[in-house]
Amino acid sequence: MIGYALVTWLAARPAFQLREVTVLTPPAQVSAEQLQYAARSAVKGNFFTVDLVQVREAFEKLPWVRRAQVRRHWPDTLEVRLEEHQAVAYWTVNDSGDTRLVNRQGEVFVAASNAHMPAFLGPEGYAGYLLANYARFSELLAPMGRELVELGLSAREAWQLTLDDGLVIRLGRDREKAHVEERIARFVATYPKALAKLPEPMTVAVVDLRYPNGFALLPAGDKKAVESKK
Structure with a gap:
């Protein structure tokens, strides 16, 4: 008991006061002001009594911080x-x-950004699923030379893709992965030919791939689709 009391007394001495908080990883998104705020609000006590868990949690509450380690x-x-x-x-x-x-791990977080990135729309909890399929659909559409800028998933799990030229692709439900990939591959291979066969040039707004043996083209400003058979 005497030893414990002595250690407690020594730990409370001014000689053990904390004088510096050092961030060893240069932050790319977190500002110096945010770091100072987290440190001032959470660092209490001296070298021995400071609550490291409390300090860690304070830094992890900052926007853009996924994980923090404190020692x-x-x-x-x-x-x-x-x-x-x-x-x-x-x-x-x-x-x-x-x-x-959405981060690289498929996790959702809240922060401000004006970066050029694709947009995902879907039910709560599906962010990781959309991220995985974004890479899959982007690879399938790569031969077109277009960028997939928006990927949507409805409550019924029906896919809708938007390219950087504004073209919307209605893909439907992904009941069988192979069937979806076959429909996209057929579209990529035949879309230029389908446009060339049209009697008049037109601007296509929507492509509907929810057909077993072809796809339908919806012109801009027109509610009727132009069907293209395989």
């Missing part, structure tokens, strides 16, 4: 390592319309 460095310093989110897409929930961001 003591003798004699008067806390060292912090941050892992920041790497945003790859915007995410909008179908029901609420709330817009967030």
